[in-house]
Amino acid sequence: DTEVTQTPKHLVMGMTNKKSLKCEQHMGHRAMYWYKQKAKKPPELMFVYSYEKLSINESVPSRFSPECPNSSLLNLHLHALQPEDSALYLCASTQGTGASRGNYGYTFGSGTRLTVV
Amino acid sequence: AQSVTQLDSQVPVFEEAPVELRCNYSSSVSVYLFWYVQYPNQGLQLLLKYLSGSTLVESINGFEAEFNKSQTSFHLRKPSVHISDTAEYFCALTKAAGNKLTFGGGTRVLVKP
Numbered sequence: 001d002t003e004v005t006q007t008p009k010h011l012v013m014g015m016t017n018k019k020s021l022k023c024e025q026h027m028g029h030r031a032m033y034w035y036k037q038k039a040k041k042p043p044e045l046m047f048v049y050s051y052e053k054l055s056i057n058e059s060v061p062s063r064f065s066p067e068c069p070n071s072s073l074l075n076l077h078l079h080a081l082q083p084e085d086s087a088l089y090l091c092a093s094t095q096g097t098g099a100s101r102g103n104y105g106y107t108f109g110s111g112t113r114l115t116v117v
Numbered sequence: 118a119q120s121v122t123q124l125d126s127q128v129p130v131f132e133e134a135p136v137e138l139r140c141n142y143s144s145s146v147s148v149y150l151f152w153y154v155q156y157p158n159q160g161l162q163l164l165l166k167y168l169s170g171s172t173l174v175e176s177i178n179g180f181e182a183e184f185n186k187s188q189t190s191f192h193l194r195k196p197s198v199h200i201s202d203t204a205e206y207f208c209a210l211t212k213a214a215g216n217k218l219t220f221g222g223g224t225r226v227l228v229k230p
Contacts, residue, residue: 006160031216033218040223041222041223042207042220042221042222042223043161043207043218043220045217045218048216048217050216055216056216056217090160090161092161092218094216105149105151105163105166106151106163106218107163108153108160108161108162108163109160110159110160111159111160113158
């Protein structure tokens with residue numbers, strides 16, 4: 001299995017809703033990432049988990065709450081989002097981090113397209 | 118800090134013509150360089166990467182990129198494009214000892230028949 005699987009593919013939520021995005025990989029990768037991509041822009045890093053611990057939070061608002069229950073699973077919990085949070089949310093994984101990242105680069109999922117109404 | 122600049126935001130090209138996408142980077146430390154492709158409404162797929170060794174790297178679908186340390190560039194080329202190459206292409210880097218992927222602004226390639 002060489003994929004990162006993201007669910008759901010599409011999500012529409014109201015500003016008072018609570019929802020979660022899910023990301024799963026079975027490649028034995030120990031680092032997982034959330035990126036946000038607005039239309040016609042490059043992805044922007046939100047969070048990095050390394051060995052199931054949060055290692056980087058790029059000053060993301062608290063209405064986004066990441067969770068890494070185990071080495072294969074990464075969640076992004078959403079609450080009280082704003083319309084400007086509408087974007088493609090991408091999950092990625094790497095074998096490790098830093099010098100232990102390995103030669104495989106980053107594997108991205110196909111994303112969840114989120115619309116906040 | 119590291120940065121990536123993609124010099125062209127859009128590149129229109131006719132089918133079977135060659136294409137070059139330009140990427141320049143800035144970093145005071147060693148970096149790994151990547152090219153990703155994003156087809157409409159999809160995630161990112163790794164095209165090729167430079168970690169070390171030979172400065173010319175190739176992908177399985179005919180793309181190649183050359184790492185030029187003196188010019189701090191990592192340009193992507195394909196000698197003959199197909200309609201299916203229409204996509205957004207992102208150049209990216211990480212520090213050799215880091216875990217943050219920094220992207221350029223992207224280049225949209227539109228292949229015309």
